[in-house]
Amino acid sequence: MRIAVLGAGLAGITSAWECLRDGHDVIVLDRADTPADFTSKANAGLIAPGHAFAWASPRVPGIMLRSLWTRNQAIRYRPSFDVRQWRWLSQFLRQCTTNRARINTLRKARLCLYSQSRLQLVTDETAFPYDRNTGGLIYFYRSAQSFEAAAIKSEILASQGVRIESLDRDQVIARDPGLADARDIISGALFVPSDESGDARLFTHRLAQRCEERGAQLQMRTEITGLQTESGRVTAVTTSQGPVFADAFVLALGVFSPNLLHQLGVRIPIYPVKGYSVTLPSGADHCLPKLGGVDEDNLLAYCPMGSRLRITATAEIGNYNTAYTPDDFRIMLSKAQALMPRAADFSTPNYWAGLRPMTPTGLPLIGRSRWSNLWLNTGHGHMGWTMSCGSARILADLIINNQPEIPLEGIDPATMGMA
Numbered sequence: 001m002r003i004a005v006l007g008a009g010l011a012g013i014t015s016a017w018e019c020l021r022d023g024h025d026v027i028v029l030d031r032a033d034t035p036a037d038f039t040s041k042a043n044a045g046l047i048a049p050g051h052a053f054a055w056a057s058p059r060v061p062g063i064m065l066r067s068l069w070t071r072n073q074a075i076r077y078r079p080s081f082d083v084r085q086w087r088w089l090s091q092f093l094r095q096c097t098t099n100r101a102r103i104n105t106l107r108k109a110r111l112c113l114y115s116q117s118r119l120q121l122v123t124d125e126t127a128f129p130y131d132r133n134t135g136g137l138i139y140f141y142r143s144a145q146s147f148e149a150a151a152i153k154s155e156i157l158a159s160q161g162v163r164i165e166s167l168d169r170d171q172v173i174a175r176d177p178g179l180a181d182a183r184d185i186i187s188g189a190l191f192v193p194s195d196e197s198g199d200a201r202l203f204t205h206r207l208a209q210r211c212e213e214r215g216a217q218l219q220m221r222t223e224i225t226g227l228q229t230e231s232g233r234v235t236a237v238t239t240s241q242g243p244v245f246a247d248a249f250v251l252a253l254g255v256f257s258p259n260l261l262h263q264l265g266v267r268i269p270i271y272p273v274k275g276y277s278v279t280l281p282s283g284a285d286h287c288l289p290k291l292g293g294v295d296e297d298n299l300l301a302y303c304p305m306g307s308r309l310r311i312t313a314t315a316e317i318g319n320y321n322t323a324y325t326p327d328d329f330r331i332m333l334s335k336a337q338a339l340m341p342r343a344a345d346f347s348t349p350n351y352w353a354g355l356r357p358m359t360p361t362g363l364p365l366i367g368r369s370r371w372s373n374l375w376l377n378t379g380h381g382h383m384g385w386t387m388s389c390g391s392a393r394i395l396a397d398l399i400i401n402n403q404p405e406i407p408l409e410g411i412d413p414a415t416m417g418m419a
């Protein structure tokens, strides 16, 4: 079968890889110059089943409200005149109950764990380096109160088989001497030994290269403008380079996935949630943390990537704008510098901002659309790196009519009446 994959981010390239493994002919289309040039470019790098909590939870509406007048909230709401934002927001707020948060977290954890096992298979098969670090991730807390609450909350992930260890301050420093300067700041941490990290952009680039070696065609600098349909099927995708015909089409356009379906009169609930990342060089004179992790009381993620330190923060529900100014990074950089002043050269920051393709539940949409040969693999939100390889395998299984290895509750667009 000839399959056209729309989008060359994490979701698109991993989809292409799995479709090639099944013996299909694959063409990947993207408007960027290179794969992983949009949201998959400079994320936090964490492969984190141990952090699979749903973002929509009972405390989030209060945080969003406070963000209207205080700047330092980790989750910020920027009201817009865009009706798409209001629609998404009302669906998101409906997920902010204890029960929905629990269900969404359980489903996310299942997909994350499955995806991590599939990432291992891809890594074994391809053996290319991508600054992978498999030593675990440290989720630390500044206040004893939030640490205690987190230990209770983590039971839900433990129930899914995630091994979580509780560490006191000294154990944290023993586990990662790179946090030694933060000794007086840290109250305790949850350590997930099976969590890992890696550079998602490097991974996507190298996997794209392997896809080409296996015969895939990567057609970059190609704007996708629409879908042609006939008798319940998609016949072609229209692009700036002319129509592209295929037997099946995979929609993996991240935050822009809703646009093509909208032209066909179908809505899918994906909206951008902006995040900021800064990458700092780290040399022989520096003392990088050994492991990645999250400063939980500030939702500040950090990750050593080879000879770089990446720091990310903020979830801003606003619009499609990826612009930033150095001022957007001031608070996160000062917090990171207080935690690990010797970790990297803080005087040469490389700034970036990206748009997480969020659904209200935090679960992606994977499956067949209303058009029998149009498939979705999109909406992975804040965990698209963690969920990429498993999502791609689920998609590929569905295309060849194989039973996926995990249940699809909450992710199959057809059963949710969306596509």
Ligand SMILES: Cc1cc2nc3c(=O)[nH]c(=O)nc-3n(C[C@H](O)[C@H](O)[C@H](O)COP(=O)(O)OP(=O)(O)OC[C@H]3O[C@@H](n4cnc5c(N)ncnc54)[C@H](O)[C@@H]3O)c2cc1C
Pocket: 006, 007, 008, 009, 010, 011, 012, 029, 030, 031, 032, 035, 036, 037, 038, 039, 040, 041, 042, 043, 044, 045, 046, 047, 048, 222, 223, 224, 225, 252, 253, 254, 255, 256, 274, 275, 276, 277, 301, 312, 313, 353, 354, 355, 356, 357, 378, 379, 380, 381, 382, 383, 384, 385, 386, 387
């Ligand atoms: C600050 C931040 C930190 C994050 N940290 C983590 C983390 O630690 N762990 C984790 O698991 N996840 C993390 N994520 C989430 C993860 O990065 C995303 O979920 C993932 O990158 C989404 O991949 P995607 O392929 O769906 O979208 P994208 O990477 O955006 O790919 C979509 C592609 O479609 C192309 N495209 C769109 N429209 C068109 C068009 N009309 N024509 C042609 N091409 C088009 C774009 O050019 C792009 O290449 C983070 C995200 C952010 C922003």
